[in-house]
Amino acid sequence: MYGTINITSDRALRIHTxxxxxxxxxxxxxxxxxxxxxxxxDAQYTLVYGRDVVDYANALGKPISRLYVTHYHPxxxxxxxxxxxxxxxxxxxxxxxxxxxxxxxxxxxEKFPETIPKHAEKPSxxxxxxxxxxxxxxxxxxxxxxxxxxxxxxIGFPEHGILVxxxxxxxxxxxxxxxxxxxxxxxxxxxxxxxxxxxxxxxHGAPGGPELYDGMRHYLTTARETLVASxxxxxxKARMIAAFPAFGGHALLDHEMRFLFPNxxxxx
Ligand SMILES: [Zn+2]
Numbered sequence: 001m002y003g004t005i006n007i008t009s010d011r012a013l014r015i016h017t018x019x020x021x022x023x024x025x026x027x028x029x030x031x032x033x034x035x036x037x038x039x040x041x042d043a044q045y046t047l048v049y050g051r052d053v054v055d056y057a058n059a060l061g062k063p064i065s066r067l068y069v070t071h072y073h074p075x076x077x078x079x080x081x082x083x084x085x086x087x088x089x090x091x092x093x094x095x096x097x098x099x100x101x102x103x104x105x106x107x108x109x110e111k112f113p114e115t116i117p118k119h120a121e122k123p124s125x126x127x128x129x130x131x132x133x134x135x136x137x138x139x140x141x142x143x144x145x146x147x148x149x150x151x152x153x154x155i156g157f158p159e160h161g162i163l164v165x166x167x168x169x170x171x172x173x174x175x176x177x178x179x180x181x182x183x184x185x186x187x188x189x190x191x192x193x194x195x196x197x198x199x200x201x202x203x204h205g206a207p208g209g210p211e212l213y214d215g216m217r218h219y220l221t222t223a224r225e226t227l228v229a230s231x232x233x234x235x236x237k238a239r240m241i242a243a244f245p246a247f248g249g250h251a252l253l254d255h256e257m258r259f260l261f262p263n264x265x266x267x268x
Contacts, residue, residue, distance in 0.1 A: 050079025
């Protein structure tokens with residue numbers, strides 16, 4: 001196996017978090033292990049890591065019944081062809097993937113033709129925000145807006161105090177800042193921190209507790225100041241690496257430059 005596994009458990013619920021290696025941007029797929037089935041949240045960046053998640057889930061001895069894709073970014077979507085089940089997504093996320101998924105796939109395929117497909121898999125099942133009980137476990141589907149991206153799915157397990165935030169929170173990995181919605185993102189952090197969830201499963205990096213909110217707030221406020229102070233893309237990258245020397249995901253810093261410094265496109 002290429003990735004790293006962390007297990008979060010509470011009574012009958014076990015969640016296996018698969019964290020990709022650094023060339024997979026440290027992105028997480030969460031495998032929700034229920035009594036008779038597993039449910040996977042997010043599909044990885046490459047087919048190799050997507051298959052790795054499928055192999056790990058199959059070894060638990062229960063069928064994968066659903067794949068949820070939380071948002072359209074390549075690291076959560078492009079490994080989906082490795083999964084044997086249709087994709088569930090919020091209506092707005094499905095619309096976005098239908099619109100730009102293939103363009104996103106093409107761009108990343110050019111970087112890694114061996115392991116990233118030319119086309120994006122499209123969601124076929126719509127998630128409605130609200131409660132659903134699956135195999136006796138309550139799921140709380142939430143629609144997060146204007147944080148790391150315009151629309152993203154979060155999943156809470158209210159009876160177990162576990163919250164899958166996906167990219168509301170990253171841990172120990174450089175954060176994709178392309179949409180620059182710093183104010184609403186910080187508000188969303190404060191709002192979710194006030195909810196009764198003690199175990200936080202982020203979109204990148206290992207699970208933790210409420211301290212992950214503070215870490216994320218620190219990263220976002222530092223990045224916002226650094227963005228104002230930086231001369232150009234290279235300067236911003238160097239300053240962020242210096243500010244967070246232990247962080248992985250330098251590829252994310254490169255990925256976001258054309259959004260943060262659009263006038264430097266030619267130089268990049
Ligand atoms: Zn991500």
